[in-house]
Amino acid sequence: MSLRRAVEWVWYADGALPAVLRAALAPLSMVFGYVVSSRNSRLDRELATAALPAMSIGNLTVGGTGKTPVSSWFAARMLARGAKPAIVLRGYGDDEWRVHQLLTPAVGVTVNPDRRAAMERAKAQGADCAVLDDAFQHRRARRVSDIVLVSVDRFQSPLRxxxxxxxxxxxxxxxRATAVVLTVKAAGDTDVERVARVVREVAPSIPLAVVRLVPDRVCRVQPVAFAVDVAEQPSTAVFSSCAVTENGNESHEVGWLRDRSVLLTSAIADGDALERQVVSLGARLVRHLRFPDHYDFSADDVTRVVRAAEGAEGVLCTLKDAVKLAPLWPRAAAPLWYLSQTLVVERGAEVLERECDRVLAARDATVPTVG
Known part of the structure; x- marks a missing residue:
């Protein structure tokens, strides 16, 4: 069992042993909570004006809420409404910025742990607003919209x-959020209502929306489809929208998966929800090879996946995995596919639009007029 899987077993598993381990760690959680509270009080005093009107997309947990597709969705929405947004992110691993460029190729992506410096760079490149991916706890840069995502699939009660x-x-x-968005992958309506009740009890005055990440296509990945001609990824780089291209020559509706034998591989925070989605689509799952979130695949890892897929009709992964696997994928191996997902707003469309309004109003107030 990998370290990540062991940690998740302690966090989520039922049974006496994980419960004992959680109880043993509880004193450290209390210390952690005190440190976070002290840090928040300090950051409340240190907030600084940002170069661009910003929307933050974040969460309370360690990954697994869908920040990347939601951030891209908001950037695309503001682009459609006449703005010139930039997506700003810290840059864990080598996958997030690539995925953003595939989902929103017309939006510039700036990678820098210093969000204020990143927004200054994005502004110099022509952006007039920003979407901060995973920034709820990164509070030194002031934002006009603060959206928190809560995963229904990974909801935990009591909170630890x-x-x-x-x-x-x-x-x-x-x-302290301006809106809460429940994200749903494989969970049912009953679970959505259960989590919504908890959020309403805790933050009754905060607007609530529900979005579902729905599989819509199965796309073939060509071995060089996602290759990038750069020697390294500078932490302060600004990547053009043409740095990564998606090969769309072969794709199918998700019904194509029914009764097909596939090996599933993933390096994401919530592999369980992905697996439930794939099974619900009728695929015959040979095996699910899991890697830690943001895992940097090696040639040996790819060899392991290819061998495990012998006899299967193909290997299925997420777009986040495909951007890293494609440059390493042997041409003679089983076909590599990724499950494309679309964001569907189930409830609270007006809440999401109001959050865009906040950013666009701040943008309009700062854009100089002619005359």
Whole structure:
């Protein structure tokens, strides 16, 4: 069992042993909570004006809420409404910025742990607003919209802070958000209502929306489809929208998966929800090879996946995995596919539009007029 899988077993598993381990870690969680509270008080005093009107997309947990597709969705929405947004992110691993460029190729992506410096760079490149991917806890840069994502699939009650659980902050932190968005992958309506009740009880005045990440296509990945001609990824780089291209020559509706034998591989935070989605589509799952979130695949890892897929009709992964696997994928191996997903707003479309309004109003107030 990998370290990541062991940690998730402690966080989420039922049974006496993981419960004992969580109890043993509880004192450290209390210390962690105190440190977070002190840090938040300090950051409240250190907020600085940002170069661009910004929307933050974040969460309370360690990954698994769908920040990347939601951030891209908001950037695309503001682009459609006449803005020139930039997506700003810290840049964990070598996958997030590539995925953003595939989902929103007309939007510039700036990678830098210093969000304020990143926005200054994006502004110099022509952006007039920013979407901060994973920035709820990165609060030194002021934002006009603060959206928190809560995964229904990974919802945990009672909430447990790190290291006994996956939470960076407790439920009361939702009260400093301008909106809460429940993200759903494989969970049902009953679970959505259960989580919505908890959020309403904790933060009754914060607007709530629900979005579902729905599989819509199965796309063939060519071995060089995602290759990037750069020697390294500078932490402060600004990547053009043409740095990565998606090969769309062969794709199918998700019904194509029914009764097909596939090996599933993933390096994402919530592999369980992905697996449930694939099974619900009728695929015959040979095996699910899991790697840690943001994992940097090696040639040996690819060899392991290819061997495990012998006899299967293909290998299925996510877009986040495909951008890293494609440059390493042997041409003679089983076909590599990724499951494309689309964001469907199930509830609270007006909430999402109001958050865009916040950013666009701030943008209009700062854009100089002629005359």
């Amino acid at each position: 802070l790190l290291p006994a659980g996956p939470y960076r902050e407790g439920w009361p932190a939702l009260r």
